[in-house]
Amino acid sequence: MQTTDAELVKACLTGDHRAWETIVRQYNQRIYNLAYRFTGRFDEAEDLTQEIFLKVYRTLSSYRPESGALVTWMVRVGRNHMIDHYRKFKTERTHTESLEVEYDKAEENPARYSSPAQALEQRELSERVHRALQKISEDLREAVILRDLEEFTYEEIADMLMLPLGTVKSRINRGRAELARLLKKEG
């Protein structure tokens, strides 16, 4: 029988460390990828994933199962943490310089490709989109990442970002348009 999010959280709050272990193992890939998509760096994504999980653990009692899935709440906590992180280290960021190294490292990480030719094509396209993502504003980037990469619904994103649905839709649309223009410029 599979344990629900609510049961896991409840067990965790009563001090059951195994429940916490289950949560970490179940969602660490999702949070790691989210962090990587936001930062564009694997080393930073590793540290951020740990920080986000510790923050989740500290604030676990504020999770309300009736207000949505645990992963949605965790992404919201993660997103807030990453924004704080961005503000603190804005001047130290050198994403574009490190992307090549990062993508070489990505080779070591088995991404989900169906054939070598497709893998190459997809890698090139995602590399271009990833580069472009780092160039658009923070507001538009997070909206596009949550929708197109993390595949959350518009309603979930509005809830996560605590913004009206119309604003979320508009940001995603503007983000996609800016990305399209950047991809075209890059040729």
Next chain:
Amino acid sequence: MDCRTVEELASDYLEGALSADSRQAVDAHLPTCAVCTELLAGMSEVLGAGRVFPVYEPPPWLATRIIANTPRIARESWADTIASIWKWVVEPRMAMGIFTATLVLGWMGSIAGISPNWISVVRHPSGIYFGAHTLVDRAYDEAIRKYYRSPLVTEIQSRIEQLREIS
């Protein structure tokens, strides 16, 4: 439909969320505008890239590191809560507030004629209840006395007596 409107509706168009009328209007605009056609093609490419974006496996040690670094007891226990309340009470500002409030209440009590005998209160805490009981009894008696002595009540009583005599 102008280019600006087409751009605003682009995501809904690509996700098939437009009404039939709006979709027709966009479809009618696109063959006449190379800029919008190119924009929509680019946005479609972005949407496609999102779908095939690689999902990376986190390093195998990451989950273990997170679990190992999670403090076993990070949440507040009852003892912590009481300790935090106590800390709040003994804070200089709070302590000063409690002291001032006690002083003011004592002063007001002495004006109202209430002066508890602290030594007897400490020796016999039940005295608080009996003391309060006596105080309430006394207040009730006083109220009844004042009621029967009030001119209005006296007047009404005398009128009733007069009426009885007449009848």
